[in-house]
Amino acid sequence: MKIVYTSATGFTKQYAEMLSQELQIAALPLSDAKKSLEKGEEIIYMGWLNGGKVEGLRSATSHFGIIAVCAVGMGSPTATVTHDIRSANGFSCPCFYLQGGFDMSKLTGINKVKMQMVFSSFSKQLPPPEKRNAEENKMYDLFVNGGSFVSREKLRIVVDWYDSYRLIIKK
Template sequence: MVIVYQSKTGFTKQYAEMLGDSERVEVLPLKEAEQKLSSGTPVLFLGPLSAGRIVGLERARKAFLLRGVCGVGMSLPSPELPEKLRQGNQLGDLPVFYLQGGWAPDRVNPMTRAMVNLVTRSTRRELQARGADRTPQEEAMLDMLLHGGSFVSPDNLPSLQNWLSKQ
């Protein structure tokens, strides 16, 4: 098994490398993997989310034998997210995971920054309206949406590590 990833702002890359280090599995960016690996190579693919779609998934699906897929996004983790990713990305029976990454407005172009700000406007307003009633998680989420930030942590990896250890 090889971990293959696509990353735009670096959060997915961080997770892929953490996971590769902890499980002693080779990790390659998608472009490099397409050049180095054969088409039947089993991979775990990690990609950033954009409007519910896992970026790079179609390329990885065409190039490799997908054994599992993980989307990395800004949303708070929830039990429903992997199933939404499964349905929205037509993943069938594949194991699907979600990891909360972050937001790095300084690492994206102005158009992407404006689009993300538009899409997250209602979430920001909702969280701001809660004022002192915000949970610590919601406070951190609001700060990330307003200023950028990262939720990347090895503490988020146990389900993926457990799954990988059984492959």
Template sequence: MKTLILYHSKTGFTAQYAQWLAQDLSCACVPYKSRKAISLDTFDAIAFGSGLRAGIIPGAKWFFSQVPKLEGKRLALFFTGAMPPDPAGIERAVQQNVPPEARERVPVFYLWGGLHYEKMGFVDKAMMAAFRKMLSAKKNPTPEDQEAIRMVASSFSKAERENLRELEAYLRVGR
């Protein structure tokens, strides 16, 4: 089974996971910006990965526009983010980024990444500063708010190869 890992990465977490997947599955790994150089129909399985930024998964619209042309292919979406794996937060991201007609066809996997402030541009850093300020300004912050404030105070990584187990198992079916 010929597998493709296609990814969009801003700060490196999605690229790291994509490279680990490609190594573990011995398959092709292509950055999103090079997507026009490949023919998706030559692959049996395709996983698209990207980071979650302000509720949006960059490249997901394009990926889901390709789904109707990929009948019979094994497809998956994975996304990374700074938030701990939280079913409610993951479901919100799915609702915002995965068209209803694709939700049963394309399984979604969340992979905890982290924050790399040193790889962020000015706008992203400003958004994170505003988020921290908003959380800090709450009169009665919840324990979750306090944890979020602590987590976004500086760069961190929660990327671990072990987080790929479920996605790898899904992509291995039929191999």
């Protein structure tokens, strides 16, 4: 069992390394995993959300046996987030959403251009500052100043799931 991840600006990598410590299993980037792991090896896959798609998941699926997916995005979790991620990405194994962060300064190329466009249309739709709700203020601040929501506490749900997965597998 390994943790395999794809990270553009480092938030998913941070979660993968924390989860590696918590579960005592190695974490490695997808590009390395494809060279060094056996085809079909069981993995927990972690990837950042790109327009609702889990980055790297399609490639990881064709190489490995994915037992769970952790998707890392900038948005606050919603009641339907894991259902939405499963249906947009077409998988049925356990899914966890982890709020990562945002850092425009670390983005490059097409990803930076896309997020500049997203920010521009988001800003145009925002009400005037005095009428914004807490979530709108939070997202505006995240776009402008960047920020991280990464915490070990958010991985608790993944660690608890893995503990019960191991018990079931042992039976």
